[in-house]
Structures are given as C-alpha cells and as structure tokens.
Amino acid sequence: MVHKVQAVVVRQKNAPATVETILVPDPGPGEALVDIITCGVCHTDLHYQQGGINDDFPFLLGHEATGVVSAVGPDVTSVAPGDRVILNWRAVCGECRACRRGQGQYCFNTHNATQKMTLEDGTVLSPALGIGAFAEKTLVAAGQCTKVDPAADPAAVGLLGCGIMAGIGAAMNTGNVRQGDSVAVIGCGGVGIAAIAGAKLAGATTIIAVDIDSRKTALATGLGATHTINSKDEDPVEAIRALTGGNGADVVIDAVGRPETYRQAFYARDLAGTVVLVGVPTPEMTLELPLLDVFGRGGALKSSWYGDCLPSRDFPMLVSHYLNGALDLDAFVTERISLEQVQEAFQKMHEGTVLRSVVEL
Ligand SMILES: NC(=O)c1ccc[n+]([C@@H]2O[C@H](COP(=O)([O-])OP(=O)(O)OC[C@H]3O[C@@H](n4cnc5c(N)ncnc54)[C@H](O)[C@@H]3O)[C@@H](O)[C@H]2O)c1
Ligand SMILES: [Zn+2]
Numbered sequence: 001m002v003h004k005v006q007a008v009v010v011r012q013k014n015a016p017a018t019v020e021t022i023l024v025p026d027p028g029p030g031e032a033l034v035d036i037i038t039c040g041v042c043h044t045d046l047h048y049q050q051g052g053i054n055d056d057f058p059f060l061l062g063h064e065a066t067g068v069v070s071a072v073g074p075d076v077t078s079v080a081p082g083d084r085v086i087l088n089w090r091a092v093c094g095e096c097r098a099c100r101r102g103q104g105q106y107c108f109n110t111h112n113a114t115q116k117m118t119l120e121d122g123t124v125l126s127p128a129l130g131i132g133a134f135a136e137k138t139l140v141a142a143g144q145c146t147k148v149d150p151a152a153d154p155a156a157v158g159l160l161g162c163g164i165m166a167g168i169g170a171a172m173n174t175g176n177v178r179q180g181d182s183v184a185v186i187g188c189g190g191v192g193i194a195a196i197a198g199a200k201l202a203g204a205t206t207i208i209a210v211d212i213d214s215r216k217t218a219l220a221t222g223l224g225a226t227h228t229i230n231s232k233d234e235d236p237v238e239a240i241r242a243l244t245g246g247n248g249a250d251v252v253i254d255a256v257g258r259p260e261t262y263r264q265a266f267y268a269r270d271l272a273g274t275v276v277l278v279g280v281p282t283p284e285m286t287l288e289l290p291l292l293d294v295f296g297r298g299g300a301l302k303s304s305w306y307g308d309c310l311p312s313r314d315f316p317m318l319v320s321h322y323l324n325g326a327l328d329l330d331a332f333v334t335e336r337i338s339l340e341q342v343q344e345a346f347q348k349m350h351e352g353t354v355l356r357s358v359v360e361l
C-alpha cells in the first residue's frame, strides 16, 4: 500500500519550502514506516534549501524527529509497531572497516530506506539526511529508529535526533571534555548551546559562550555557560584567553563553521588543546593558517559529524539525563509550529529569534 501524506518539500535551489502531497510506500525488508509526532527545524534543512549540501532536488526536509513506528518490514526485529522512537541518521552497517574495528560512530555505510518516497507525479524525493520527517509519515531503515522512553516530551527529546546530539557529542565525544576543563563554544544556536550543555554534563568548570548576538549568549547562560562574549564587540580570542589565565581554553568548539570562526577557535585554544568543528561550511569556503602555528601549537584539530554519536548508546542515556532533570532539553524548544510554518521558521532562525522551532504533526 502507498500512503498519501502531507510533507514539506523544496523543489529547487532557494525555492520556498512548501507543503505538498507525497507518496510513502509500506516498509520492505529492513525498513520501518513511522508516524511523525514532532520534528525540529535545523540549520541543515536551510543548507539543503540553499543548495549547500548537494543538488539532488527536490528535497523532503526535516530530520530531528520523534515518532511512533506504524509498520515494519518482514525481517525487522529491532523495533515493532507502537514503539516510540527518535529517528537518527547513523544506522550503522556493522560490516564496514570502522564498524569492524568497533567504531560504529565512523561507519562509512550507514543505512537509509531502500524504497523511494515520491511526489504524486512519481518524481523521486531526496529525504534530508535520509530521513525526511516534516511529513505525517516517513520511511526509514529500521536501524534509524532508536526506541526511547515514551514518558519524555517528544518535542524536546526529538531534538536529540540531530542538532542537539551534534552539539552535546561535539563536547562529550569528539572534544572529550573532562572534569575541570575549560571550554569555549563559538556560535550559540541550537547546536552551540547543546555543546555548552554537553560540556556542563561532562564536568567542565569554565564554559565560555561566544556569539555575535547577545540574545543567544544570554540563552547559553541558562544551559551552563559561566561566561559570555559578544564577538561583535570584543575580540573573542583575547577575551577567551583573558578568562582562562591567559592560556586559551582546553577545548574550543566552532558551531558556526566559517573560516573566521575556525581561525578564532584555532587561536583561542590552549597549547595542545583541541578544536572541534561542528558547524557545516559551504563548498566555496577555504581556510588559510600558518603551517608553523598548526605545528607549533600542537593538540588536535577535529571535526564532529553528528557528535560522533552512537544513537543506540547515546539517545537513551541523554533521555535519562533529561527525565532526571540534569539536561534541560525543554529550553531548546522555543516554539511549536505546523508544517505550513517551516519557511517562516527559517526566517526566524535567520533573525536569531529562536533556538528551535518544532513542528507538531
Ligand atoms: N556536524 C553536525 O553533525 C551538525 C549537525 C547539525 C547541525 N550542524 C551545523 O551546525 C551549525 C549550527 O546549527 P544551528 O542549528 O545551531 O544554527 P543556528 O542558525 O540556530 O545558530 C547559529 C548561531 O551562530 C551565530 N553566528 C553566526 N555567525 C557567527 C560568527 N561569525 N561568530 C559567532 N557566532 C556567529 C548566530 O548568531 C547563531 O546564534 C550549522 O552550520 C548546522 O548546519 C552540524
Ligand atoms: Zn559500518
């Protein structure tokens, strides 16, 4: 059976995100059909709309989602109809060279649904990050469904499906933040503030929030930032050094992903410190750094895809922290909107007035 549902589609580069009828097949082998409950609006959806990820238009947007499994393929045992799940974009294959070394967080062959979702005229859709959850129903690989406690507010924990996990994991997994560390985070959108929350969970004692918008750094204070810097008003490198005994931070996380923010991160870290790039650059960006500084400052320059998370390990753990009160995911949900308001939500993201707009279906 094919399901006709409403979903948010972008037909071509910079075209508006509009609600359209799409066709979603029943699950085949290895697949699960999911009734979406909530889906957050992530900056990566906007990157897709602007052609910053690839040119495989039309896109079916949305990928930070919670849902209920409504049907599974004949061979699927990991989830069953009725399960409350968070969708993920790291369904590990178990067979590639990373998986064989026990490092599924670097899996080179993650699974998505095999069958395609289409527009009514049969045009094949490219689901954002292999998910496509600004939709009443979506089709994913069963491994993209991580079962979680249904007691949690779906709008809040669904954000673990992408940006919030990316931020928390950039600090806890990629940055390997330790008790007593100093951490600076450049860019305090949903991802950056999640990195701040992750640094706090990991035990960092100095947590510096940097943004060009003071409304964002003010929000960061509520999630664990001990100091804030408006990098429009002052040099963030000097300011971070001043707050860390003149040395720079142990870990600096770039949650913007631009050459100038990366350069700030590079020079604002202590000798032998770690830079983590979690913001996503666009194809035309290039970076120039004195090679002698790369050598002489030592340490680690790392990138963080999806916070180096393993959904099956990290989602239930973070949902527990949320339910126990140690991780305030509610603070990330600025507004609850309908499918029709996604384009408007991009505008609000641009204006800096939201951390996360969450679509409720
Ligand atoms: N690596 C991953 O796995 C992953 C996952 C999700 C999102 N992302 C990326 O992370 C980035 C942030 O996403 P988001 O949803 O938080 O976006 P957002 O638009 O909500 O937040 C971006 C923040 O950066 C600030 N900013 C912009 N330019 C700045 C500058 N020059 N200096 C300091 N601050 C600046 C903005 O004021 C804003 O607060 C995006 O590039 C997104 O694509 C990466
Ligand atoms: Zn693999």
Ligand SMILES: [Zn+2]
Residues within 6 Å of the ligand: 042, 043, 044, 045, 063, 064, 162, 163
């Ligand atoms: Zn995302």
